[in-house]
Amino acid sequence: MKKKNIQEYRLQNLSCANCAMKFEKNVQSIPTVEEVQLNFGAAKLTVKGDASIEQLCAAGAFDGIKVVPASSKEETNTLFYKKKENILAGISLLFVIAGYLMGALQGENHIITIGLFLIAIIIGGYTIFKDGFRNLLHFDFDMKTLMTIAVIGAAIVGEWKEGAVVVFLFAVSEALEAYSMNKARQSIRQLMDIAPATALVRRKGQVVELATEDVQIGDILIVKPGQKIAMDGEIINGMSTVNQAPITGESIPVKKEVGDEVFAGTLNEEGALEITVTKHVKDTTIAKIINLVEEAQAEKAPSQKFVDRFAKYYTPAIIIVAIIVGIVPPLIVGDWHHWIYQGLAVLVVGCPCALVISTPVAIVTAIGNAARQGVLIKGGIHLEQLGHIKVIAFDKTGTLTKGVPEVTNVLAFQDTSEELLIQLVAGVEHSSQHPLAKAVLNYANNRSISSVKGTDFQSVTGKGAYATVDNQQIFVGSVQWIQEMMEIPTIILKEIESLQCEGKSVIVVASKNSLLGIIAIADQVRSNCNNVLQNLKSIGISNTVILTGDAQTTAKAIAQQLHITDVKADLLPEDKLNAMKELQKQYGVVAMVGDGVNDAPALAAASVGIAMGGAGTDTALETADVALMADDLGKLPYTIRLSRKTLRIIKENIMFALGLKILALLLIIPGWLTLWIAIFADMGATLLVVLNSLRLIRIQK
Incomplete structure (x- = not known):
């Protein structure tokens, strides 16, 4: 099947909404054009079919509308006195x-x-x-x-x-x-000018300056102090601080070293860097932001x-x-x-x-302003919905907390030592991507506790995981899940409850026949959470809710610390979705703040889905209605104030x-x-x- 010919163009001198509609009709009437979409807010034209620039300019001649290729760096508007x-x-x-x-x-x-x-x-x-x-x-x-x-x-x-x-x-x-x-x-034009048009690239032992369109994945960028990074990539040599304000809205530079991800358009402040290019110019984070902002407008x-x-x-x-x-x-x-x-x-x-x-x-002004502040609002409908929000539901892990849990308590039972317990759990969790699993693996690494990678690993959604370690099947998961397999003594349940009341997540370790131990893990609350929630209450967000898969006591401890009004815990992904629907029935317009991956169903069902840390997550950019590009809840009150002001x-x-x-x-x-x-x-x-x-x-x- 022949691929459809789709071309994008920038429009000069497009200021009248009625004229824009007429221009769109004129382009559609060109015999070789199959479909046309005109974005008035972004002054952008998308044409499916065959049409020359001369034909498109002729379609806009009635109002002096000029057409240039989307990739053109040409000034997009005629100076006032030259019109x-x-x-x-x-x-x-x-x-x-x-x-x-x-x-x-x-x-x-x-x-x-x-x-x-x-x-x-x-x-x-x-x-x-x-x-x-x-x-x-x-x-x-x-x-x-x-x-x-x-x-x-x-x-x-x-x-x-x-x-x-x-x-x-x-x-x-x-x-x-x-x-x-x-x-x-201007907000779009400023975004388009963020990333440099050329880059210094090392190829075959020589450093050459290339247009960013000619840079390939795997090329090595050379970025000197004070220069902007031209492409998304990963640092392979050097260490520096990078100002990521153009992407995340945060002006405080971030320390970057080998293995860290960097974004096109950000400023390398101190050291020289060598960066492996990981995305083509059209796929960089800033390119996606520009495209999404234009679509939003x-x-x-x-x-x-x-x-x-x-x-x-x-x-x-x-x-x-x-x-x-x-x-x-x-x-x-x-x-x-x-x-x-x-x-x-x-x-x-x-x-x-x-x-x-x-x-x-x-709407164009508000969405552009938000983009400069590191908040991506993906459409006028979401901007308006934000203005009507009275209730916000938060995921706990990685949203209200830092998302980097640490092991705080290790209790081994029977003949199992603490070291052996960690070895067994690490053996099971080697293949897991769950944050609590990473906490145990980090704990083992920090204490030089070696482990054997388990076999026949299986993850049970919302409950835990199991694998064969040292010729025995080891189960690691929630209290409720282990209780389905065996009885947990009352004295241990009281210990678990005590740990959970301190805001700690507790995982239970068991073999097929016996209880081996428990591990308590705590995820620290973000430093600015209290201020953010106070600001939200001051602007009329009277109800806040935690939706989490963690135990009720753990979630309640966090809620008490942050003065959150409601808690819904022990939720599987489908339970979060049902909880969101219940909240909407009760309150009407409800926002959900999460990481854009694990909370995808609830984010999609929410009146407005707000994803954290969109700068490094393609999923967040694609699925959420609003993306906070920096991993910073502090942008939330600003976003709601902006939407209300826009309304x-x-x-x-x-x-x-x-x-x-x-x-x-x-x-x-x-x-x-x-x-x-x-x-x-x-x-x-x-x-x-x-x-x-x-x-x-x-x-x-």
Whole structure:
């Protein structure tokens, strides 16, 4: 089967949401294009099929949209003073000023005055009229169509001066809209510029500088102090501190040595490093982050879907109102000139620019800000859901705790010595990836206790594991599991309970016929957990829950230490899923914080799944709705504050966009609505929406 030809492109000068939809339709109409997807927030185009850049540029020529390959480092937007429409607007302003001067000298109805205003209208409105007339023929009533009708109508009724001023002010409004989207998209451009475009590579004994696209897996990178690391890889020589802020949002440098993983775009601060490349440039962590952020900005939030549906009926409704205003009152009271003029002003008020841009500009800004802070939010819907969170469920191990448990107590029974007990357990756990197993293996290594690797290893999900060690079958697991096989004496159960009350996990060791001993393991609580949970309560997260596979007493000890309100323990993976569903029935919108691997079912079922340590875990990046790129819970309160602020700003934007227009429309009643007021209402709403959304840039951790 032939592989589909899929190409990605960056778009220049894409600032109008309506124009973006029209451009997408134009590209789809190219015969050789099978499918097209336009990401307005990221100014990115994905095309399935065959289409040349010339064809794509032609599809966007109506609004000056230019197309460049996605890999291009070319500046993605034309400078303000170089844009054709802005140059024409500037020339138009000169003729408007000249018209005013001539009007003051010769009167507004003088032929030279009218001529100057007419030239201003033609020059400033050339691109508007060209598209407006074409749209009118196809009954496509976008904002340029409405402006075309309004300005020509103003000229017909003799309002040359206002027609000229409206054309200029509309150009100013368009420029503001373009500025706002460019400002909001800066977060993506900054991410794209993080990783260097070239790398020093040692090949066949020679050090050469290569474009990152030409670097292969297995190549050796040479990174000097003060240089950025160009590719993801593993250190094979050297030691240094690396500033990982671009990826994780944490400004404190991290010590790196041989065997440690490093990321493209991070800064090597002190020592020289040699790094084996482990990923191609398109697969690096920063590349994935950029791709996921762009996809997130393309995904429409519920509020944006509502606005899009509303706008679909809003524009036709405004046209009907304009026709009614222009025709009905003069049939009753006369004065056709006045009421037709009022109807034209209604058309200008009806431009949906501010309304359409009200939600996407806020979401693009918020998601970009979060990405710079080391928080990956994978869509507007998740951003909005976070704002409604009242309950957060936490996995315990690796989330509330450091995830590096240590053996604290070893109790051997009968003729078994402590050393032999550790040998047997280490023999079973050699093949296990469980954190508690690693704790026992580390304990054995630190005390130079040698062991024989067990055979016939079997893991029992949520219960433990067993293997044959020294010709006997050894079982290592939870208290409940061992109790299914044999009776545990009351005195030992009391000892286990005492250890669990201290917040320690207890594993029991047994052979087929007898109990051999118990091992207590403690995982230390993260140092900032108390502060994080206090911050969450201060912002209204009144209920917090632990969902863990650990014993009830162990989980309760952690909950008491951190003042967590509820505990659900002894849970298998499917039990965590059911517990999450119960929480949602009880509270509605519930978030789950986990590691993105063991907690995958619960994370997927949660209203918002939040994964820890996304920078080093592909699974977290792929499965979670939100990824905290640093292994740091401290980002959680910031993320919730950002989402709530975004929700408030979206609501404010919709109020600004509709409120100013409603106020302007109310001026029809006394007959005070003018084209000037109409265009200022539209431009003012756009400006308010833009500036209000850009406030989200200032929100920091």
